[in-house]
Amino acid sequence: MHRRTLLQASLAALPAPAFAQGAAARTLRVIPQANLTSLDPVWTTAVVTRNHAFLVYDQLCAQDAKGEIRPQMAEGWVMEQDGLAWTFTLRDGLRFHDGEKVLAKDCVASIKRWARRDPFAQVLWPAVAEVEALDDRRFRFRLNRPLPLLLMALGQTQFPCFIMPERIASTDAFQQIREAVGSGPFRFVANEWNPGQRAVWAKFDGYIPRQEPVDGLAGGRTPRLNRVEWTIISDPATAANAMTTGEQDYWEYPLHDLLPLLRRNREVVVEQRLLDGFYGICRFNHLQPPFNNPGIRRAVAMAVDQRDYMRAVAGNEKDGWEACEGVFTCGTPLANEAGSEILKVRNIDRARAALKEAGYAGEKVVLVAPGDYPQINALSLVTADLLTRLGMNLELVSTDWGTLVQRRVSKEPVEKGGWSIIHTTSSGQSLALPVYHLFLRANGANAWFGWPSDAEIERLRGEWLSAPDLATQKPVAEALNRRAMEVLPYIPLGFYWQPSAWRRNVTGAFRAPATVFWNMSKA
Amino acid sequence: MFAYVIRRVLATIPVMALVALFVFSLLYIAPGDPAAVIAGDQATPQDVERIRASLGLDRPFLIRFGEWVWNILNGDMGVSIFTNLPVTTMIQQRIEPTLSLMILTLILAVSIAVPMGVVAAWKQGTLIDRAVMGFAVLGFSVPVFVVGYLLAYVFALELDWLPVQGYTAFKVGFFPWLENLILPSVALGGVYIALIARITRATMLEVLQQDYIRTARAKGAGQSNILFLHALKNAAVPIVTVIGIGIALLIGGAVVTESVFAIPGLGRLTVDAILRRDYPVIQGVVLLFSFVYVLVNLLIDLAYTLFDPRIRY
Numbered sequence: 001m002h003r004r005t006l007l008q009a010s011l012a013a014l015p016a017p018a019f020a021q022g023a024a025a026r027t028l029r030v031i032p033q034a035n036l037t038s039l040d041p042v043w044t045t046a047v048v049t050r051n052h053a054f055l056v057y058d059q060l061c062a063q064d065a066k067g068e069i070r071p072q073m074a075e076g077w078v079m080e081q082d083g084l085a086w087t088f089t090l091r092d093g094l095r096f097h098d099g100e101k102v103l104a105k106d107c108v109a110s111i112k113r114w115a116r117r118d119p120f121a122q123v124l125w126p127a128v129a130e131v132e133a134l135d136d137r138r139f140r141f142r143l144n145r146p147l148p149l150l151l152m153a154l155g156q157t158q159f160p161c162f163i164m165p166e167r168i169a170s171t172d173a174f175q176q177i178r179e180a181v182g183s184g185p186f187r188f189v190a191n192e193w194n195p196g197q198r199a200v201w202a203k204f205d206g207y208i209p210r211q212e213p214v215d216g217l218a219g220g221r222t223p224r225l226n227r228v229e230w231t232i233i234s235d236p237a238t239a240a241n242a243m244t245t246g247e248q249d250y251w252e253y254p255l256h257d258l259l260p261l262l263r264r265n266r267e268v269v270v271e272q273r274l275l276d277g278f279y280g281i282c283r284f285n286h287l288q289p290p291f292n293n294p295g296i297r298r299a300v301a302m303a304v305d306q307r308d309y310m311r312a313v314a315g316n317e318k319d320g321w322e323a324c325e326g327v328f329t330c331g332t333p334l335a336n337e338a339g340s341e342i343l344k345v346r347n348i349d350r351a352r353a354a355l356k357e358a359g360y361a362g363e364k365v366v367l368v369a370p371g372d373y374p375q376i377n378a379l380s381l382v383t384a385d386l387l388t389r390l391g392m393n394l395e396l397v398s399t400d401w402g403t404l405v406q407r408r409v410s411k412e413p414v415e416k417g418g419w420s421i422i423h424t425t426s427s428g429q430s431l432a433l434p435v436y437h438l439f440l441r442a443n444g445a446n447a448w449f450g451w452p453s454d455a456e457i458e459r460l461r462g463e464w465l466s467a468p469d470l471a472t473q474k475p476v477a478e479a480l481n482r483r484a485m486e487v488l489p490y491i492p493l494g495f496y497w498q499p500s501a502w503r504r505n506v507t508g509a510f511r512a513p514a515t516v517f518w519n520m521s522k523a
Numbered sequence: 524m525f526a527y528v529i530r531r532v533l534a535t536i537p538v539m540a541l542v543a544l545f546v547f548s549l550l551y552i553a554p555g556d557p558a559a560v561i562a563g564d565q566a567t568p569q570d571v572e573r574i575r576a577s578l579g580l581d582r583p584f585l586i587r588f589g590e591w592v593w594n595i596l597n598g599d600m601g602v603s604i605f606t607n608l609p610v611t612t613m614i615q616q617r618i619e620p621t622l623s624l625m626i627l628t629l630i631l632a633v634s635i636a637v638p639m640g641v642v643a644a645w646k647q648g649t650l651i652d653r654a655v656m657g658f659a660v661l662g663f664s665v666p667v668f669v670v671g672y673l674l675a676y677v678f679a680l681e682l683d684w685l686p687v688q689g690y691t692a693f694k695v696g697f698f699p700w701l702e703n704l705i706l707p708s709v710a711l712g713g714v715y716i717a718l719i720a721r722i723t724r725a726t727m728l729e730v731l732q733q734d735y736i737r738t739a740r741a742k743g744a745g746q747s748n749i750l751f752l753h754a755l756k757n758a759a760v761p762i763v764t765v766i767g768i769g770i771a772l773l774i775g776g777a778v779v780t781e782s783v784f785a786i787p788g789l790g791r792l793t794v795d796a797i798l799r800r801d802y803p804v805i806q807g808v809v810l811l812f813s814f815v816y817v818l819v820n821l822l823i824d825l826a827y828t829l830f831d832p833r834i835r836y
Contacts, residue, residue: 035795037605044561117570174573176607194616195606196795197787233688233785234795241675241687242785372798399554402800406556409568446567 026226028506028522031239033253033515035232036199039180039188041162042117042173047514050160051252054516055201055228056097057162057182058221060088060107061155063513065216065275067332067432069155072210072218073102073163073183083146090137095206096165097187104133109169111154111161116173118159120436123465124149148468149435157217157513158430185209185223185518199230214519216275216512224508224521243268243501249522250502252515255374256314262501273500275513276329276428277322280309280379280493281439283422286452288413290365290392291420295358297488301342303351303386306494312378314496321496327440327484328477329428330495333470339482343492348389355390362393366414367421370401379423379493387421408449422449428495429513434464434480439490452489524835528825535817542813543595543806547588550802556580557604557800578604591806600810601803603796610807613792620690621788623700624780625773627708632715633766639716640723640762641750644731655720662717667776671710671783678706688785707784711776715769722765726758733757759830767823774812 034048041053062072071077077088094102108131115121115128129142141150154161163169164182171177180188186201193199209220231248233239236255242248244265254262254270262268282304284291291297310321324330325343345351365387369380380396387394395414399407404422412418431437440461444453460480467473502509508520558575575581594601600610643655679687685706691699730736731754739753778790789808796804827834 037603037795037799037801038561038607172577174570174577178607194787195603195608195613196792197616231689231785232787234791235782235785237672238675238688238783238785241680242689245679245683245687247687247689400798402556402560402798403554405559406554409556409559409571 026224026522028225028228028250028517028520029248030228030230030250030517031233031242031248031252032199032230035196035234036193036230037195038176040177041160042114043176045159051515052180052188052199052201053160053162053182054184054217054514055186056180056184056188057164058094058184059155059160059162059217061151062160062217063155063157064218065511067216067513068218069151070215070218072155072221073107077151083148084143086141086143086150087134088139088141091208091210092137093208094183096183097181097204097206098165099206100165101136102163102183103136103166104139106166106169107163108133108139109166110163113164113169113171113173114159114161118153118161119438120149120153120156120159121161123435124153149465152433156429156436158427158436183207185221186228197232201228202226209518214510217514217516221516221518223518225517228517243503246503249506250500252500253498254501256317256320256496259317259320259499259501267504268501269504269506269509270499270501271509272497273509273511273515274427274498275511277495277497278375278425278427279324279329279431279495280306280313280375281424281426282379282383282491282493283424283439283448283450284452284488284490285411285418285420285450286489287411287450288418288420290360290363293358293360294487296355296360297491298342298486299351299354299358299360300387300390301485301488301491302345302354303348303390304343304491304493305346306343306492308386309379309382309493310496312382313375319497321494323494324492326481327431327437327492328481329432332428332432334433334473334477336474336478336481338478339485342485348386352390355392360392364393364395364414365420366395366397366418368397368399368404368407368419369423370404371398372400375425375496376401376423379425383421383423411451423493434461434477440480440484442487442489447489450489452487454483454487454489456483457487457489524828528821531821531824535814535821538817539810539814543592543810544588546806546809547591550800550805551584551587553800557802560799561605591803595810600807603804604801605799610803613804614789614807614811617787617789617792619692620786621777621781621790623690623693623704624707624711624777624786624788625770627701627704628712628715628773629766631708632712632719632769635712636716636719637723637755637762640720641727641755643720643724644727645746645750647728652724655724659717659721662713662720665713667710667714667779668783670713671707671780674706674710675784690786690788703784703786707780707786710783711773711780714772714776718769718772719762719765723758723762726761727754730754730758756830760827760834763823763826763830767819770819771816774816 032048036048036052038044038049039052041049059072060074061069064070073090073094075089075091077086079086090102090104096102111131115125124147127143127145127147129144131139131141133139168177168179168181185204185207187204189200189202203223203226207223209222212219214220233242236258239251240258240261243251243262259270263270284297286292306323314320325340326335326337328334367380367384369377371377384394384396407419408422410418414420434440438448441447442452442454442457444451460476460483464473464476467476505523506520507523510519558571558578558580562571562574602609603613639655643652646652675687678685686703689703691703693700736749736753739749777788778794781788781790793808
């Protein structure tokens, strides 16, 4: 008999208080995907901070499983004056964790702070004349021109607009807030926060969930757990062991290599929870040789086989990854492969010939790979192998993510500390629409690192923004894809699914665009 | 003696000042930018600049260094760039697990390694001696993380005797505290045991050849009396020195051990801070480690007088 079994048997013989058993059963022990270092979802875009924010804060409106925007804190909204005014009304009885009522002025302050940092909101903001509180429960957007995308911006998941008390939301958007006071289903237990080890949330008894069933991030956000406890376990093997022994209940991002091990355990469920996959991105530096030459970019694209990249990241896991040979998220309304033939060549010899034809003269290529980021590192190594086989003069620089994010800022030639190629991953949500598709921007110095410049892409993006409906947006999206495949601001590398793992006694897990813990319970 | 202690304590001040300057300069010239990490992928270069300015990272080196030193002298180690918490609070949160791990490892290692070394010297050339030396070679050769994973596999996963990961504070109870620390201490102690056992054996072999040992034998002293009372006491100075030097090994090993067993200690805090370029935390922790190392060496020097009355300060 195992020591623990013996101990458990002895303890079972004792008259244990029922409330204690219940409390343990209603605590979900979670291994999050990263360390929670900041509590401010406006100050940083870290996904782990966003997940914390979904526990603590509420949204005015939110995305359902189909991506539609539905009311959350808002009872509803009215569009008036031919789309030049939107009036939102808050649900009755909403309260912050400090006991104060949620008022329209809190929403106005929160929206203004969020809009200073969210790229989507920044695109729309020139059309916003004013956001003003009308009374305690109503606030209004006054617009210079109609904004059909306003709801989508407010309800997006990528950079959500969370509502905070006005006294906190009035903090400068570039300064970190010091308190985590929201009106969401769980309250943050600040005195138990030990960054790098543990973060704890307790059920907020004053939360009034919507009555509709949960649907993505929309519907009733009912807190069924008393506590959610995050324990930071940075070593994946240790995390897998902790899941196996039952020391932890939920693992947000298990490493793909360890999925077969977890699946063999009957007490552990491994399933896809996120609605979107993670997309691989190969980004060129458009300012420096050799990738300032579009012919050379196209030659590399001809050699790319997305399947090699995805196998390197997610292995041969069944349904673990898919190819997606377009710039928009596969399975979303704008997804298309117009002009994507170049990604279907997948031929080294043809790519080598194209490289020669484009005039490649042995210029040095510096590929910077982050060794501490397994997925991005795997993508980088596949490209490194590809470039070597193409006969390019490659220098592979293996470093850590912290160094990479600084080096990628450099616009200098490679001899002066610059770079030629970097890789990253991005959630499917962020690539679904041109308005927040970061890697599709081609506005030169203001574009994302790599700084591609193409007036046609920018013109088409503007055209999409003013397209009134999906029928008119789709041809623009096709033109954008076609142009992107000619200019190649980046090479799409396919996408992989990131499943989560949880103990079988955890119930109520549902699919959503982000990792959230409402409606879940533990037997 | 008292004057010596005061002199040594005062001597730590220039050492610490040099360490401070060295650490600050290294971080200044090292690549990496916390503002870029904070801003994330969506940020524009202007956003990154604004964050850098709000963190004060755009100011000249000398001003930042001067301000940091002044704050340190006033007992303020600064605030973490990421968590917004004071560095002293973060160190306080993490010091107990690391201290516990190091103390337990030290106790475990000394209580195993010294008898091992003594017995190996006593039984020189026998199977026992070879076994002890074989273990020492193994202890040096196998990395801490491999030992850690093997121990976790056998004692946590297969036998279900001990937890895989985590730390329970001492105030919760001695046994829960011990339960979480046994495997990490054994894993971390391997190298340390090997080091101390080898030095103990070598020193004991030398001492056992001395005339006074032969005299003790001639006077009819028992074997254990000779080994532990006469020989070991005279061999203690080099052994204690190695134990002191080994503290640096423990600090380095704690980083790996804390990661493998998910112990929320200073080692993991350091690694996390380095990866994010959380400068105030890195500076605070390195300074603390240097101070501990200087202090331990002072204590070792003072301990010499206990083992060898001829040493006077």
